[in-house]
Amino acid sequence: MKSDISRWDIEGSIAVVTGAAQGLGLSIATELARSGAKVIIADRQQERANEAAAVLRDQKLKTEASRLDISHSDEVADFFEDVLNRNSRIDILVNNAGVGQNLAPLVDLTDEEWSRVIGVTLTGTFYCCRAAGRIMERQGGGSIVNIASINGQSPAALAAAYNVAKAGVISLTRTLALELAASGVRVNAVNPGPVYTEFNKTVMAQRCESLNLTEEQMIERIRGAIPLGRWGEPIEIARAVAFLSSPLASWITGEVIRVSGGLEGVSAAPPRRILSQVESQGRPSA
DSSP: OOHHHHHHHTTTTTEEETSSSSSHHHHHHHHHTTTOOOEEESOHHHHHHHHHHHHHTTTTOOOOEOOOOOTTTHHHHHHHHHHHHHHHHHOEEOOOOOOEEEOOOOOOOHHHHHHIIIIIHHHHHHHHHHHHHHHHHHHHHEEEEEEEOEEEEEEOOOHHHHHHHHHHEEEHHHHHHHHHHTTEEEEEEEEEOOOOSHHHHHHHHHHHHHHTTOOHHHHHHHHHHSSSSSSSSSSHHHHHHHHSSSSTTOOOOEEEEEEEETTOOOOOOOOOOOOOOHHHHOOOOO
16 A cells, blocks of 8 residues: 555545546546545446445545536536635546447437537546646646547547547647646546446447357457457556656656557458448438
């Protein structure tokens, strides 16, 4: 425990992690708390956030839970002002919250699905960056780490909205890094590779169905494509985030760090579809 705190040196920092009630976000929140930060678990699932924070407090870690739906601009602004009022500053923001896409060819992608994914994963991240960025600019320092994806740089078939959202997060990261550099605020992104969280399980199930593979076959196919020969663990993403949040990364900003076991992306093209006459002449519903 002591070696973790010494390594990252963020004792006493105030950190906000969005989408942290479970999965990757919870692992990130845990690593930051173990490294000495007071962590606010922000998630739209209030009950799960409360449970996660209680578990960490049982480990003598400084953790709070708060409800936050990042897709609502006013709610985001009010949330960050409340955190500031209660803690006097915000040192670290990790934008982890986002939603996956229901897999579909782009030509069949509905307006609703496109808007849902972009609205949370990209626009919600923008809302949080804007609110925290204003605070960090005024206080003259801070660190923002956005969780993007290897899909943002190497798009996967059947996930156009998610690919675009994560590519947008990467561009947002680099833009904000330039704009806030003079105020001592660092902004970076992490591109995780395959990590078997609840989020990934949902996408995997759809991939299995589209490719007519079992879950075990799909897991092995992906593992075989990873140069280091295995899936990642949430803690391995969390450590990269903690590093970027810490003074050890004091001269790093505007960077996108891929943590993927060497995997650059999954870009295999699906086979040509056999369309009915109706399908070939129709268009996706709005």
